[in-house]
Amino acid sequence: MQTDPxxxxxxxxxxxxxxxxxxxxxxxxxxxxxxxxxxxxxxxxKVVLVTSGGTTxxxxxxxxxFLDNFSAGTRGATSAEYFLKAGYAVIFMHRQFSxxxxxxxxxxxxxxxxxxxxxxxxxxxNESLSTTPEITVTPEKREDLLSVLTAYKKVHRDxxxxxxxxxxxxxxLWLLRGVSEELSEMGRDAMYYLAAAVSDFFLPxxxxxxxxIQSGKGSLHIEMDQVPKILKPMVDEWTREGFIVSFxxxxxxQLLLPKCRQALERYGHQVxxxxxxxxxxxxxxxxxxxxxxxxxxxxxxxxxxxxxxxxSWLRLSEKDTHTREIExxxxxxxxxxxxxxxxxxx
Amino acid sequence: MQTDPxxxxxxxxxxxxxxxxxxxxxxxxxxxxxxxxxxxxxxxxKVVLVTSGGTTxxxxxxxxxFLDNFSAGTRGATSAEYFLKAGYAVIFMHRQFSxxxxxxxxxxxxxxxxxxxxxxxxxxxNESLSTTPEITVTPEKREDLLSVLTAYKKVHRDxxxxxxxxxxxxxxLWLLRGVSEELSEMGRDAMYYLAAAVSDFFLPxxxxxxxxIQSGKGSLHIEMDQVPKILKPMVDEWTREGFIVSFxxxxxxQLLLPKCRQALERYGHQVxxxxxxxxxxxxxxxxxxxxxxxxxxxxxxxxxxxxxxxxSWLRLSEKDTHTREIExxxxxxxxxxxxxxxxxxx
Numbered sequence: 236m237q238t239d240p241x242x243x244x245x246x247x248x249x250x251x252x253x254x255x256x257x258x259x260x261x262x263x264x265x266x267x268x269x270x271x272x273x274x275x276x277x278x279x280x281k282v283v284l285v286t287s288g289g290t291t292x293x294x295x296x297x298x299x300x301f302l303d304n305f306s307a308g309t310r311g312a313t314s315a316e317y318f319l320k321a322g323y324a325v326i327f328m329h330r331q332f333s334x335x336x337x338x339x340x341x342x343x344x345x346x347x348x349x350x351x352x353x354x355x356x357x358x359x360x361n362e363s364l365s366t367t368p369e370i371t372v373t374p375e376k377r378e379d380l381l382s383v384l385t386a387y388k389k390v391h392r393d394x395x396x397x398x399x400x401x402x403x404x405x406x407x408l409w410l411l412r413g414v415s416e417e418l419s420e421m422g423r424d425a426m427y428y429l430a431a432a433v434s435d436f437f438l439p440x441x442x443x444x445x446x447x448i449q450s451g452k453g454s455l456h457i458e459m460d461q462v463p464k465i466l467k468p469m470v471d472e473w474t475r476e477g478f479i480v481s482f483x484x485x486x487x488x489q490l491l492l493p494k495c496r497q498a499l500e501r502y503g504h505q506v507x508x509x510x511x512x513x514x515x516x517x518x519x520x521x522x523x524x525x526x527x528x529x530x531x532x533x534x535x536x537x538x539x540x541x542x543x544x545x546x547s548w549l550r551l552s553e554k555d556t557h558t559r560e561i562e563x564x565x566x567x568x569x570x571x572x573x574x575x576x577x578x579x580x581x
Numbered sequence: 582m583q584t585d586p587x588x589x590x591x592x593x594x595x596x597x598x599x600x601x602x603x604x605x606x607x608x609x610x611x612x613x614x615x616x617x618x619x620x621x622x623x624x625x626x627k628v629v630l631v632t633s634g635g636t637t638x639x640x641x642x643x644x645x646x647f648l649d650n651f652s653a654g655t656r657g658a659t660s661a662e663y664f665l666k667a668g669y670a671v672i673f674m675h676r677q678f679s680x681x682x683x684x685x686x687x688x689x690x691x692x693x694x695x696x697x698x699x700x701x702x703x704x705x706x707n708e709s710l711s712t713t714p715e716i717t718v719t720p721e722k723r724e725d726l727l728s729v730l731t732a733y734k735k736v737h738r739d740x741x742x743x744x745x746x747x748x749x750x751x752x753x754l755w756l757l758r759g760v761s762e763e764l765s766e767m768g769r770d771a772m773y774y775l776a777a778a779v780s781d782f783f784l785p786x787x788x789x790x791x792x793x794i795q796s797g798k799g800s801l802h803i804e805m806d807q808v809p810k811i812l813k814p815m816v817d818e819w820t821r822e823g824f825i826v827s828f829x830x831x832x833x834x835q836l837l838l839p840k841c842r843q844a845l846e847r848y849g850h851q852v853x854x855x856x857x858x859x860x861x862x863x864x865x866x867x868x869x870x871x872x873x874x875x876x877x878x879x880x881x882x883x884x885x886x887x888x889x890x891x892x893s894w895l896r897l898s899e900k901d902t903h904t905r906e907i908e909x910x911x912x913x914x915x916x917x918x919x920x921x922x923x924x925x926x927x
Contacts (some may be wrong), residue, residue: 291649296830297858300780303637303649307678331690334651336692343684344677344746347732348694368727372716380698381714387695400690434646436801455782461803488644509874512643524754 246439248463251408255440258406261413264399268417271397275324280395281424282321284414287311288330289509290404294457297446301403302459306432308333310482310515310562313579314428315396316386317566324395326414331400331433332394337387340379351376404434404462411465412473419474426573427469428480450542457500466502477505478576481567486512493529495522496544505576508565517551517561521568592785594809597754601786604752607759611669614672614763617743621670626741627770627919629669630760633657633775636750636791641790641802647749648805652778654679654907656861658829660774661742670741670771672760676777677746683733686725697722750780755812758819765820770927772919773815773825811849824922825850826915828926832858842855842890851922854911863865863897863907867914873908 246254267505275282288311289304312334315325319336327336335341336466342347351373376424386559391397399414401407436459466481481498486489488511495507509520525543549563586647592600605684620627620658634657635650659682660668665682673682676786680688719728736742745760747753764771782805812827827844831837834857841853845868871889897907 338689370718411769457803
């Protein structure tokens, strides 16, 4: 732990894990991941870790107030469905109560399932006058529900999805490290799709107030420390061979590409997917690094700039936004790149 | 607007509404409330406003980060069901994506409805070899679902629930004022059940950052202003005759009763329901004020202490916590008190 010029503590990943407490469920979660990874390996399945939803930063130990990051979990939940469709097994690590694959189609706010269930009074089988009420599905909703339900049942039958949950940024960091270490067993066959919106700041346990912060004493002052940049140890230590995809969300279009490139430079992983808050449903950009093609005979002759990036934009046409989801294209592109990554390792 | 000794702005309700922008949906929401109140009045229904869920305090105008208050919306959603059952019409004003009456029983995380739907392949009616898949409800889940669905359909058929939503504390404050003013038309026939967990602090629009706050520049400093205490103008101006119930949630048991009494003293409304964060599912306390019985012939002889409070505790036994919900008892008690309140006004 170091103190920056402003006097606040700056945590390395190492000092973070040495000083902040692990969540109580961590050991159990790791065991579940271990068993899942073993089973999928035996069946020859590739595995993708999908992280999804925002993280909270509690301001009190008895949590009443917290800082949060905007994320309903749409990107993660939708992508998980397409990964499953593409034959991947999925570890779905999501913020508690954020959207989940399959049930996401039936948000209680926008498409409540109670609205398309009906009560039908059918005559009882013994032809008496009494009727037994039956619950049926509204005909016009039947086809869509049948398709979602069929995919859902298949995933449960095949055991190809493991669901884990987190709430705070501390839960998230510990769980990500644990899952990555377990999943690193699969080497290049594992993909990491880090779609969760993780807080950049946190309040160390040691600085938290025990009880609800009382109002009535003027304004509220909060000072938070930076969350350590965990992509670096993830690439260097936790899972050296994994195919790692991170996300950058910005609201200022000028910053999007520079921030994506900066992340690749700093952490050395495979892909950054950039998206603008207001355009994310129909436009993303894949940023990756062109590895210098070293000529083994003339190592000194390599003059391709090590910091050359490729950027490919993926856009849905306006017509398509109403009938298709951009996550289908994102996943297809990543599956293709992951295949190349695996072949390069052989 | 005044500046406190620490130099931060302190807003009165008046200066708040004069300086912070109204949400775009406000006029439309008010019109919906007006029509709803008129229809319920014609039908002789009492109306309760139930507020539910937490409010957010955005740190950026293009919201990525926000301060939030812990609340899934269980208290509000559950109570709304019991108010409907007791014959009240309900204006359910909730934080977007928080729990809602009826669908709350089928949380996607803990009781996903896809789990109790089944696909049955029944022979087609023409007795050919093809089958048409049908969606049916798992037998052991049928009775519960039928009961929830029946109540849900009845409310929709009768038009006795109006749902409104908010996200930020600013949305909430404007909407609460608007709904209260519309509902004040009903005088003593209206109840206000303020179960939402409202932030005590906010960031004035004028102080917000336009874009996502960038990390990488050391720690994060936030300074927030106090949200004006709106119960005071609510009681004095927005709805003078309404039966107003507010909630106090604390984590320190020592503070619970003093804070409840303080709220009644300051705002002069009817009931404060106090609850401890960890005991709220099975224990609450009703705090109200004993009005001094003034003798009109001898006004000076009134010597009952104006600040005498009654406290009645409501507790579920351990056995009951598994089969009953404390909101049923809370609502029954309030319906009884509201009846007295209405009679006293006649």
